[in-house]
Amino acid sequence: MREKQTIRVTLLLSFLVLVTKGKGIRKKYYGEDNTLVLPYQQVNKTIQMKGGDVYDYIDVNAQPSLSDPRLKDHKIQMQPSSFPVGLDIDPLLSHSELQVQPSTIDCPVGTVPILRNNRNFTMAAHNIEGVGSTDLQREAAGIQYHGDVYGARASLNVYEPKVNKDSKDLSATWLQIKNGGEHRDKIGVGLEVNPSFSGDTFVRFHIGWADGLYKKSCIDHSCRGFVLVNHGWGLGTRLKLVSVYDGPQWELKVNIFKDPITKNWWVLCGKMNSPIGYWPSALFTFINHKGDYVFWGGFVQGPTVSSNAPQMGSGHFASEGFGKAAHIRNIQILNENNSYITPEENFDYGTTNSTLYTVDKFHVDTAGMSIYYGGPGSAV
Template sequence: MKTNSCLEISSIISILVLFSLLFSPIFSSMNFREENETTMAGNKSKNMKLINDHLRKINKPFVKSIKSPDGDIIDCVLFHLQPAFDLPELKNKISVMVQPELPKEDYHKTGTNPEIKQLWSLKGESCPNGTIPIKRTSAGDILKTNSIPKFGKKYSRKDTQPTPGHEHSIGYVREGEFYGAKAILNVWKPNVTGLDFSLSQIWVVADVPTRPVNTIEVGWHVYPSANSDNLPRLFALWTPDGYRSGCYNMLCPGFVQTNSKVCLGASIKPISTYNGKQYEIALLVWKDPNSKDWWLRVGTEVIGFWPAELFTDLHDRANRIDYGGEVYSATYSGTHTSTQMGSGHFQDEGYKKAAFARNLEMVDQDNYLREVSNLNIFVEKPNCYGINNGHSDAWGNYIFFGGPGYNPNCL
């Protein structure tokens, strides 16, 4: 996004902001009661004030709002009003916006990048130039976490170590200097139970044993307790301190979006079908050699970036890259969850039947995309969720992964 594309409309900003404030998504106590069909006893007014204060921080004044068929409301927010610029140290990013330098890659070898399609824009809806799409947050969304400080965050895990509730099927590379990662993932709609989530993603990680992990994670997930549906949604997550801070998408200040076409947190459609057509998304995270910020591209659309200032160890580079799936069971109690990973089928079923991540690549210090080497695989409970890996001329390095969760061999 060019700097002047955001600033050309500065002459009418005051009018747009005044107009949008009339429709700003701030919830009154009455609206809250109607939405949730209940009343809050005791400290109701205090809780409502905290919730509304938080909504004012993340739901910005908008120029246009779009009602998606899945019930989402997508707000088109002026570029310079997005949450990231609530951080004083990032305000200078508004006036120095330049296009990043894309990693150099051999398109003949890797093929084309599949485009992402999202439900909110399938009928031609879009956000105007100079604005960016942000999924609106409701009071009900915050209430699901039972804690404003936990809202928008991912529960902590000890990376790939066996942790109650977290299970992974991943391919990973370590012991190197990495400046980004790329993969193409097929999109599924796994069955997810209770408060669980299921995802397919890439991790770009700086993991120093004596300090909290820094990570950027992007992919798709099904997370009913956070989104009130079983739809696969595009997500991005960051943390500089082992998941204590940072957040999903734009639910806190941090990620700077520059794209008006793709909405983080919005549902993806169409979806792969078992033994049928496969739908994919191409994800690339890389460190721009000029700005030193970490950028995100989905398909051919450059979405935005995480400023280097957000991180400690990841400020410089990553030392690990992971690709694959994860299931989190919030009610882990010894009996294995029936939440599915990927398609819900094991990796041995292969193409059109199992989840995959293909064309696994990394970005080197010279900003070149290279095939990953020395790819290892890891899984906690192979009878619940599994993984295998391989290599071909068309797919480069790839993994198949997933499974049904609870079954006679997975207790």
């Protein structure tokens, strides 16, 4: 087992501290700011879910992401051109059982669900702190790989770490791929407790991305760009089946891969790897062909992390092991032959602050790498 190495703060996502803006539904135009609010005329139907979440059903061809100028004349790709070798796929329109079932959304075929913000019933619209902002504080624990990648996957243990509802901090379990020089393109998927974004302290499913050239960072629908195609799964959806310390353990399979024909980056989720949507290759400068770095693990971020760090994972240290510490398993990368492999070199694992969060019990089996990670934060 190799010696643990500290993961630099610069390897973390720098685009996930968010500030809620706006109180009404109003139309915004590209270039005005990063805020994206849904025009009334695009809504086919609006429903309120049990628990309070509000979804607008939008025609898949009229979703706000397609108004990005870079996607002018973009034709929606409803499914990948092909899938990685050996991947089990659930047909897009079926309702198969997932490892963790999000809130049930039953949009009509041909529409997609767009989640409104819980606080003010606008879309999940936020201004995002710029890349390299000096007031962002971050800590992370996990594993990283350096080398050519065309995708990555993992099974994420679903916990609901405690985050102060009145703070702008967040706690996440994340899979991220990036590429580029000083200004990197980044794409990611995972689980977050993010009160300043969602208006609550539930664990939710999110995607995030960053345009390294223009230093614009986004989560879910906060910017135009990510194309949603699944009519049964919305970005920002709440995950109601949550693991219990020393009790039942729930997982969510996540998968990002580059379509070898269209070059779009797809997100698949759930037991049968259902297609959720994709980032069109036109959004990026550096990652439109491949990635050169992957991170799997947990991170916390926000303006009060150094003084009042939230929990990560289960809120318990990695040394406690299965059922007590959070885990990530089936960690693999996709190679140039469109096959998943377990890295044998060019990877390391560690933590930015071992007094608050740890990573441990790293091992490899036929399904990939596995790690335990997390910790109590300032509640040590």
